[in-house]
Amino acid sequence: MTSLLTRNALLPLTASLTLAPALAFAVPAGGYGDLVEQVGPAVVFIEVTSTRPAADNLPRNLPEELRKRFEQQNPQDKQAHGLGSGFIISNEGQIVTNSHVVENAQLVEITLADGRKFDAEVIGSDPATDIALLSIKADVDLPFVSFGDSDQMRAGDEVVAVGNPFGLSSTVTSGIISAMARDIHAGPYDEFIQTDAAINRGNSGGPLFNNAGEVIGVNTAIISPGGGSVGIGFAVPSDLVRDVVADLSDDGTVTRGWLGVSIRPMSDEVAQVLGYTQSKGAVIDGVSKDSPADKGGLQRGDIVLRFDQTEISDLRDLTRAVASKAPEDTATVTVLRRGKELALDITIGTLAPQEA
Missing domain, CATH: 2.40.10.10 (Trypsin-like serine proteases)
Structure with missing residues (x-):
């Protein structure tokens, strides 16, 4: 059976932030009634x-x-x-x-x-x-409600989703976190929380709560053969949402850093030659002319190992690290070039909205 990845929000026609104090609920044996209230x-x-x-x-x-x-x-x-x-x-x-x-x-x-x-x-x-x-x-x-710290959540932690599946308002479902930092190839900043709490069409945009009543994710997508929940749902982590919302509340847009490179994964063969036990790093496949990367000295074939203090294990690490950097800030990019490590100071540019 072929699985279908769908956004779960829209039904067809026929069908600076102020944070509240964290709630201090321990889930009772009787359920989530107090928290949901x-x-x-x-x-x-x-x-x-x-x-x-x-x-x-x-x-x-x-x-x-x-x-x-x-x-x-x-x-x-x-x-x-x-x-x-x-x-x-x-x-x-x-x-x-x-x-x-x-x-x-x-x-x-x-x-x-x-x-x-x-x-x-x-x-x-x-x-x-x-x-x-x-x-x-x-x-x-x-x-x-307030945002919680999604980075502190673990696979196996209990969660509660509240939303309006199929137009049924104020529907509550519960489950656990099935996996963290899931890449479902939906965009360049994929790092979803996967949950088995029932999420269906109409739940999109709704909150995923931890046991303290804090929002640790925004329910966004499901994988389903038939369009209904099969226990595989995804939420954007709150740590990312908080930053995006703060940017949107400022001027209605999100400003991201731009490096000006195309990248590809490190191959297992190259990793073995370099003595790595596993492939890690991002390989520069191309450098845009007059881009920050070009002006900063990055070259095709460089292997990016670190971006400032962020270790680059895969492509998403570099994509997110660059995007989170403010334009005109300087970042130290550590690369491996012809067997030698180099540290390059690069002034970050601004990612155009259409490039996002």
């Missing part, structure tokens, strides 16, 4: 009206001539409706969800657990990490 009011139901080109509904293998004829006969974009989840992170009304939940949104409506409804503004969105920041205005303080 505390965090549930901060989880919201998101309804999105968006526009999409009518041709998006056509089969991908449709001949180009028929596609053009359809576009001529149907020039207007079509409205689409979708559902998702989110959670409030400040009493002023900042809400975190997935980028794909609000993609191309014309209207975003938020429904709180108590039934109150608000129109939301999309402050900013980062498709590279699939995180978006919304805002609503209310005349009272709103319930909110």
Whole structure:
């Protein structure tokens, strides 16, 4: 049976941060009732009206001539409706969800657990990490939750997901963390938390809580043969989400560092020649002209071992390390070139949004 990797947020038409004090719940033998009573009011139901080109509904293998004829006969974009989840992170009304939940949104409506409804503004969105920041205005303080430290979570730790699967609001599921730092090839910054807590379409953007009631992940994707939960779900870790949200809240965009290289993994053969017990490092496969890497002296064939204090074991290590660096900062890049280690000081550039 072929598995299908899907984003789990949108149902088809037919279907500076303020942190709250950490909750100190130990899970009782009776279940998660006390914890859910505390965090549930901060989880919201998101309804999105968006526009999409009518041709998006056509089969991908449709001949180009028929596609053009359809576009001529149907020039207007079509409205689409979708559902998702989110959670409030400040009493002023900042809400975190997935980028794909609000993609191309014309209207975003938020429904709180108590039934109150608000129109939301999309402050900013980062498709590279699939995180978006919304805002609503209310005349009272709103319930909110805080971020926990996802780096402290381990495989086997208990977690609770709250969201709106298939439009069923305020649904609670529980499970454990199945794996950490999972790469599912969804983007350049993959480091997902894998969980067996049931996550389905409509859960996207909802929080994954630890036993202290802190958000340690944002539910984003599932692997499923039939579109429903089979116990393999993925959440963006809170340590990454916190940084992205802080950047979005500043000016609605995410600024990332840029080096200007193409990279490939270290081969096992080269690793053996170098005396490594396992392949590690990132091999520079190309250097863009006039890029920070070019100006800093990186060359094709260099093997990147360290970026500042970060050891580079695989390609993701370098990608994340560069992206987290502020533009115009200087980084010391340690490379292996023709058997000798070199330390190069490189001034980091700015990654253009389309390159993310």
